[in-house]
Structures are given as structure tokens and as C-alpha cells.
Amino acid sequence: MLLSLNDGxxxxxxxxxxxxxxxRTVRRAVDGLIEEGWVNRCGHEYAVTSTGSAFATRLDTFLQQTETLLELQTFFEWFPDAVCSLDPIExxxxxxxxxxxxxxxxxxxxxxxxxxxxxEIKTIAPINSPFYNDSYYERITDEEITAETVLPHSVFDAIRNADTExxxxVLDTGRVEVYVCDLPLSFGLLITENMVAIGAYDHNNSLRALIESNTPVVREWAExxxxxYKNDSEKITTPINNEV
Structure with missing residues (x-):
């Protein structure tokens, strides 16, 4: 009711x-708002006071942030705390x-x-997807997309062994750089010129939730x-051999 009256x-x-x-409910609530000093009666209408307007603005922000946190709950349930240094409100x-x-x-x-x-793509991929997905492969070879990809050793081995040729x-295009990481990867990251996407995986390596954002704070964190991870990884050079 306070938010409604804050609109006029x-x-x-x-x-x-x-x-x-x-x-009856409305009258009882209005009386309470008047008692708090947040609403005044003006003839047959009711209007917020300056204090009531300030409170309503802060209340609206709080409710919006609460809704955001509820939407993000599934994501942060699976996303590793040690990786994300950002406040969820970001x-x-x-x-x-x-x-x-x-x-x-x-x-x-x-x-x-x-x-x-x-x-242009930068990605950290904890599983054998989407790097080896057909659409991704076709874009690299046919449409001159450029990419930098960090993979754990297990994923790199799976991709190489599935179809080395x-x-x-893909590597021979010269537009793709692949880095193999010794560290375990429990999250996904995709950075494009338009968007940052962060993936949260469960214990079975299933992608449970994806967050997309392009705010400067999120992009800086992602970069x-x-x-x-790239600096802690080994760059794969061509030709691929079984000793890598």
C-alpha cells in the first residue's frame, strides 16, 4: 500500500x-501508516509524507534485491564459493x-x-561441452570465430581421443588457443564481446544454472x-601428440 501511495x-x-x-483491511492499514507518520489524509485521498516516500523507495529496493537473491539461490547452491568473490547483488x-x-x-x-x-570467445569448460559441440566446431572452421579455451586434462584427453583429426x-585454423589446466574445474565461464555467462555444475557435472550479465563489475571479475586460470595452464601447440 505504501508503494502504491508513493506513486501518487x-x-x-x-x-x-x-x-x-x-x-476494512485497507482502512486499518491506512490508519497504521498515518500513525507512523508515513501517510497523510488530504480530503478524500491519502498521500505519502516525505518520510513515507523515503521509506517506500528503500523498501522497493529491498524487495527487488530479495527477488534477485531468490532467483540466484539455485545458482549459488552449486557455484563454488571460493571462485566467486562478487556480492550476489552484483x-x-x-x-x-x-x-x-x-x-x-x-x-x-x-x-x-x-x-x-x-x-570472440573466452571460455573455461569443466566438461566436454560446448567446445566439441557441432555448432561450435562449425563456427570455428567456417565462420572465422576466434577462441581461447581452458580445459582440465580429463576433458582435453576426451576431446582429443574422440576425434584427434x-x-x-580446429587448432590448425590458428584462431583457437587451447590451454590445459591441472587444477580441478567445477564451474564454467563464457566471455564474449556481448555477454558474460557463468555456469554452475552439480556433482555429476550437469549444468544446473547459468547466469548472464554484462555489467562492468561482472565483466572485470570474469576477465x-x-x-x-589461463596463466596457470599449459598451452597446447600443433601438432597434437599422445604425450601431451
Whole structure:
């Protein structure tokens, strides 16, 4: 009711319609707001005081942040605390895609759609996807996309062993740099010229949630994390041999 009145003075009947409450409930609430000094009566209408307006503004911010935290809850349930140094509120304007029982691949499909829109990619991939996905492979070889990818040894070995010739072809384009990391990777990161996407995986290496953001704070964090893992990794050079 306070948020409604902060948009402009209203009479009791209008308030009843806006908040879907009985006249008795509205009158009781208005009396309480008047008693607190947050609302004044002006003829047949009620309006917020300067104090009430200030409180309503802060209340609105709090409710929006609470809604954001609820949306982010699934993501941070699976994302490693040691990796993310950002306050969750930094993701207030982010888009969250969560794995659903009826759509378990939705976060992965969203990741691939971001890759399809990108010309430059930096990625940390904890599993054999999306690097070896057909659409990604085709973009690298046919559309001159450039990429830097950090992979754990297990993923690199799986990709190489699955099709060494195809993987070699990707490296031979000269537009892809692959780095193999000895550190365990329990999260995913995709940085494009348009967006930063962060993936949270469960213990079965299933992508549970994806956050997309392009705020300067999130992008700076993502670039720093990518650089840290890249610097701690070994660059793969061509030709690929079985000793790597």
C-alpha cells in the first residue's frame, strides 16, 4: 500500500482495487501508516509524507534485491564459493537460466545460443561441452570465430581421443588457443564481446544454472578469473601428440 501511495495520492476505493484487499483491511492499514507518520489524509485521498516516500523507495529496493537473491539461490547452491568473490547483488540485473525437470538442457542450450552470436570467445569448460559441440566446431572452421579455451586434462584427453583429426583441424585454423589446466574445474565461464555467462555444475557435472550479465563489475571479475586460470595452464601447440 505504501508503494502504491508513493506513486501518487489515492482514495480508499482505488487502494482496495490496486492491492485486492477489503475496505476494512485497507482502512486499518491506512490508519497504521498515518500513525507512523508515513501517510497523510488530504480530503478524500491519502498521500505519502516525505518520510513515507523515503521509506517506500528503500523498501522497493529491498524487495527487488530479495527477488534477485531468490532467483540466484539455485545458482549459488552449486557455484563454488571460493571462485566467486562478487556480492550476489552484483547480479541484480542478470538473467538466470535454471535446469528444470521438463527441460534439463535449457542452460546448455542457452550457452550455445550465446556462442552462436559471438565472434570472440573466452571460455573455461569443466566438461566436454560446448567446445566439441557441432555448432561450435562449425563456427570455428567456417565462420572465422576466434577462441581461447581452458580445459582440465580429463576433458582435453576426451576431446582429443574422440576425434584427434577434427580437434587438430580446429587448432590448425590458428584462431583457437587451447590451454590445459591441472587444477580441478567445477564451474564454467563464457566471455564474449556481448555477454558474460557463468555456469554452475552439480556433482555429476550437469549444468544446473547459468547466469548472464554484462555489467562492468561482472565483466572485470570474469576477465580476471579467466586470466588466472589461463596463466596457470599449459598451452597446447600443433601438432597434437599422445604425450601431451
Amino acid at each position: 495520492a489515492k482514495d480508499l476505493e482505488t487502494l482496495e482495487l490496486e492491492i485486492s484487499a477489503s475496505g 547480479f541484480e540485473d542478470a538473467t538466470v537460466t535454471v535446469q528444470q525437470p521438463h527441460s534439463p538442457y535449457q542452460p546448455l542450450e542457452r550457452t550455445l545460443s550465446l556462442i552462436d552470436l559471438a565472434d 577434427q580437434f587438430q583441424e 580476471d578469473v579467466f586470466a588466472e
